Amino acid sequence: MHMSESVTEKVTYPTIATLSEHEGETIILRGWLYNLRESGKLLFPIFRDGTGTIQGIVPKAAVAPEVFDRIKGLTLESSVIVTGKVRADSRAPSGFELDVQDLEIVQQVSAETPFPISLKEHGVDFLMEHRHLWVRTPRQSAILRVRATIMRAAAEYFDTNGFTRTDPPILTPNACEGTSELFEMDYFDDGKAYLTQSGQLYIEATALALGKVYSFGPTFRAEKSKTRRHLTEFWMIEPEVAYIELDGLMELAENFISHIVARVLEGHRADLKVIGRDVTKLETIKAPFPKISYDEAAAMLAEAFKEGKIENEFVYGNDFGSPDETYISSQFDRPVMVHRYPAAFKAFYMQPDPLDPTKALCVDVLAPEGYGEIIGGSQRIDSYDLLKSRIEEHHLPLDAFQWYLDLRRYGSVPHAGFGMGIERAVAWICGLDHVRETIPFARTLNRIYP
């Protein structure tokens, strides 16, 4: 297809998001046709450019006849280069309109294969099957912009607080924690390799080298989970810090989350409006966060059951189920940190509480409004002998953990870290009902296309 020179020539073009700074100016917009309405000799094309949408107005008398016909014949999502004058107009949702003077078609979408995502409602299956086109819609674009800011703010928090980013391998020789289902692949003549389910064990090593470290990358779980909170491939950011204990870890987590939310509020009011998010729910998210022990949370659940506020009776000693987490988090207006769970159902590497060795020095951060766990973390066992016996108790292969045990042999110190699932954080901050909308191309149990 022939592209005109103006697509690539060196000119600056204001984006739609910044048009308020160009009132009265004639500008050139490069984008796509989002919608087209007409009323007799008046055309109302709506353009998008990835930063927003703006309605153009084209009176037949105001432009050359061939320009009018060209616009009138446009199909949705055709790519166009528009010349027009920015004008403030109280009737426009954004406050501005574009008096179109000229329009060049870069590529016209064929009417025989119209853009499949209409402005009406669609089902989940259809939208996911067309995810490559769905991302063009205003709401999905807004979510992806917020996601980008959340990821940037998360990394920025650690980068500006003395952490060194040390990304762990994605291909690993064995299961990190022994329990989860992993994606398996052949690794030359050395047998099997697995896609990482967490970089935690590796960043414990780099934390003892560099003090404060974090990792940020994709993580894989082959669990056959089919819920609104699960993806088989998701992004996790994990700090690990030498010489901090559980209290320090909790302080880190609440400051970290507060920073991310502040950054989103700072730069994405318009996007959150498009998404339909109630921002007053985000404006309360400031450290310190409420902190309760597992025992206190369990007591809350017991009381709620007695008063008939929840249906299922919680059995002390078990992990919280999804409805339990929802109830606990609904009691607070900001994320709640639940600490000191029973060690019995927690990972083998968690440091026992010296005051009650049946409990682990761990913390889960439950997001408000029923979003559940967005962070899980703990203080790690620093004693060689205890860690070794835990590995044996969990029937994990001692050989594979020799390097991990070495960390307790050579200058072991108290250390702690947590992991935050990016998609769950995005779902909460954007107020979405499913994590599949929080990532450009979600990988779920039943979908690996497109």
Place this chain on the structure above:
RNA sequence: UCCUGAGUAGCUCAAUGGCAGAGCAUUCGGCUGUUAACCGAAGGGUUGUAGGUUCGAGUCCUACCUCAGGAGCCA
């Protein structure tokens, strides 16, 4: 893996066991301020697949496929 639910036009959905329909999208026509514009017309169907019951099945039965929600597990 288990439980529950859903598959009908490109999309979203109707249709008591008795003529397979509407809105949107597409095409054509109308309208000088439309806001998922509106008004008129046209084209568009192997009712997920394979069997079965019945005079007759989109509808009832069986199996399978696909998808969704939830449980378990987790971030």
